[in-house]
Amino acid sequence: MLITGKTRIVGIFGNPIEQTMSPYMHNAAFEALSLPYCYLPFNINHNDLEASVRSIIPLGIKGVNITIPFKMKVIPFLDELDRHAGLIGAVNTIEVREGRLIGHNTDGNGFIKAFNEEIDLPIAGRRFLIIGAGGAARAVAFALAEEGAGEIIIKNRTVEKGRVLADDLRKNFFSLKISVMEFNAYGINNLITDGDVIINTTSVGMKSSDPLIIPPDILRPSMAVCDLIYNPPETPLLRGARKSGIRFMNGLGMLLYQGALSFEIWTGLKAPIEVMREALIREASKTKCRTE
Template sequence: MAEVNYRHELVGAFGDPIDENPTGIMMEAAFEALNLPWRYQLLHVVEEALPDAVRGVRALGFQGFNCTIPHKVAVMRHLDDIAPDARLIGAVNTVRREGNAFIGENTDGKGFLRGIREDAGLDPAGKRIVVLGAGGASRAVTVELALAGAAELIVVNRTVQRGQQLAQHLNDKTDTTARFRPWSETLVIPNDVDVLVNATSIGLYPDVDAMPDVDLSHARDDMLVCDAIPNPPETPLIKTAAARGLPTLNGLSMLVYQGVTAFKMWTGQDPPEDVMKSALQQAFGL
């Protein structure tokens, strides 16, 4: 008689907010495509509940979880170990189980880098890049861009101390040249910038009409505009850039590519990328 097992392996995501996060759509589609008895759960975890949430999923036998706003940095002190690249970044977006230990990883930056190379067709080596924000997503994106050979990274942030710390971290730990610029008024993007990246939460659902306070009127015609926000994919920033004829890269690219890496970490199996992309495109009517 065949062994009977009705249990599912569990993974998920911690966040606040979390309801609008589309990661589960592509993960569930991938599990179904490979006939894996796994489930992906969106878990609403407020900042003060994070320690209890980590203890809870550990006790429940979760195989890992993702972290989004506002937990990518704070979660690190609740884990058993941090992968070297995630430690360099200073943020964790993916946690995997290794035996009884939770190991922090960062797949965000690698996902973004793959998207900018494969989907946008741009090599960041030697480029001058402006990155909006200095949180967990920005740390991942800027570190990976620096390691990929970006010539100059300009970190733009409203909180001065946080932005200065990230720029200094990039200068100390990588070979790039990083500068901080305070974001106290409309940011005019000059014509010597090759790439603009929004790594803030401005424009994230439900604030779908919000746009970073930037002026693209002086941007070079071939400047690439990237938005790390996956929901909605077509943010006001992406729409504005496209209307000006600028090349764009939306947040679904980073979401899928970081997700395929996390999937392999958790399950040990090669993810069905086409299925994951198709599930998200269908969900957003693209």
């Protein structure tokens, strides 16, 4: 990539940031389309978030992604939120538009695109068990509700956070059936049945010592399992799904599509999905080799 005086900067704000895969897919996309853009990682100190966001416009940065732990904290420093970011209460993409900072959230739609491609089951009317109630869970839950999901069961370690998410969903989706389970509650085997989809939105499964997040005997061949984790590519939950012969996907597809949607917000151009996918897969396989 040739950096010149005309290169436009986009990037990602997070802390830590070393692990991010986003630069690979975005820079591959810019190169494939010969766009004069460069995507950079910014490791932002917690106390410097406001100053960093306020520097975006003066430095001429065209837009940034926002990742852990700033997706909610960044909101007070923005001029406007789009509908998804407002509903979810978290921002993963900032766009600079006519000198104003606009917050978007592409995580939910990124999940839906990956789900449709990899799981390929109708969402309308279906029951989903969402494990977790953090920013990613909120994005996924609102996106599923918008797609007409029939029922959402939320199971989170901090049950109060699960209740807040359930209340926020109820206020916006009147016909959606919603319930909240205690994290270690028994009886999940009777609640989750054929045709249901289980989605892990927690970070449990990233470490090889992590426990299985659900009892293994609840899996049935007609179910599907999604894990938002993409490193490692196969968590204990997904290993269980594979061994049970059921449909499953990891978080790489969601990462790809949320990034593609950010790319389209910044450039106004259609994202070169296959180029971005190849870049992610290439890098993910290297990461896998490094951790083995």
